[in-house]
Amino acid sequence: MERPELPLPQLHAFVVLAEELHFGHAAVRLGIAQPPLSQQIRRLEDKVGHALFSREPGRIALTPAGHELLPAARRALTDLADGLAAARAVGSGRAGRLRIGFAASLALTVLPGLLRTFRERFPDVHLDIREMTTAPQIAALHDKTIDIGLLREPSTDDETELSFKTVLAEPFVAVLPSGHPLATQRTVRLAQLADSPFVLLPRTAGPQLHDQITNLCIAAGFTPRVAQHAVEWQTVCALVEVGLGVSLAPAGIRRIRLKGVAFRRIEPDTVRTQIAVAWRKNDHTPLVASFLAAISQDQPDRPP
Known part of the structure; x- marks a missing residue:
């Protein structure tokens, strides 16, 4: 089905005239003279193939064809305005x-x-x-x-x-079961964890962080003996709570509130994640x- 070409200026002129039902008032709203407005309406009526307004001395009115076109013309203008606003918002990074x-x-x-x-x-x-x-x-x-x-x-x-x-750069903390002997201390020296099994993230989850934790232990004189891996820190803490091992974690992990887990500062405290x-x-x-x-x-x- 062939789609008729309806220029937007003609639709705009039609909608304004339908609202004003007065050529002079509509021309003022549109910021044009009356003759160009009349020409726009005539061209639109030629496209439609029927008169959109009845013209009598002193007054004009919408014809049945005009009444039928008006809602669609308003939707077209509104959709275009909305589309332009959306495109500008996306183009500017606001949507x-x-x-x-x-x-x-x-x-x-x-x-x-x-x-x-x-x-x-x-x-x-x-x-x-x-x-x-x-x-x-x-x-x-x-x-x-x-x-x-x-x-x-x-x-x-x-x-x-x-x-x-x-x-953000965070220090590391020791993650201990609350019953661990070192949990009674305010600060834990890394070397004190040498004999404890560890619960760590697998290296595949974050190679750099995994190596950073491992290197902290090596610098303290031991290689961590990993008893269990867990992908999420919440799980790491839960496994520490039940006694499967200890861990080293970014300090923000202290916001995970588990009654059976103690978080303690470590020495040396020079490395940041x-x-x-x-x-x-x-x-x-x-x-x-x-x-x-x-x-x-x-x-x-x-x-x-």
Whole structure:
């Protein structure tokens, strides 16, 4: 079916005249003279093939054909205005869909503050939040299935294609069963954990963080004896609680409240785990730029 070409200026002129039912008043609203307005209406009537207005001395009125066209003309103008507004919002980074991967432990530190700041500045952006450990986030960024990654200890091997911005540096703490002899101390020397079994994240979940924890132990004179692996820190703490081992974790993990788990400062306390925002270097979309601009103004909550 052939679609008739109805220029928007003609539809606009028709709607305004239908509302005013007076050529002079309609011309003033449109900011044009009466003759051009009459020409626009005539051209539209030629397209329709029927008169849209009845013209009598001193008054005009909509014909049945005009009454039928009016709702569709209004919808067309409204839809176009809405479409233009939406396109401008997406083009400026004020609307659209942003896919964000995040490491679960970040929900205990920077994630709430970062998302709150962004939502306050860009309430019309739909956030697609996906919980992922560091290695899957890196893969998802390369595969373009997420736009932003919030992760721990990014690898320098990825810096050719990805950009990283550190948003927080956290110290490590010892995670102990509450009945562990060292739980009575305020600070634990790492060497004191040499004989304890460990519960750690598998290296595949976050190679850099896993190696960082292992190297901390090696620097203290021992290699951790891993008794159990767990992908999430909540699970690590639960396994420590039941006595399967001890662990080293970012300080923000202390916000996981388990009665049977004690968190203690460690010595030496010189190493920090980095929390970073990651994005593709060649991704210049407005939404990514908006997110980076928003978080640059945020002051992340520090772990207790």
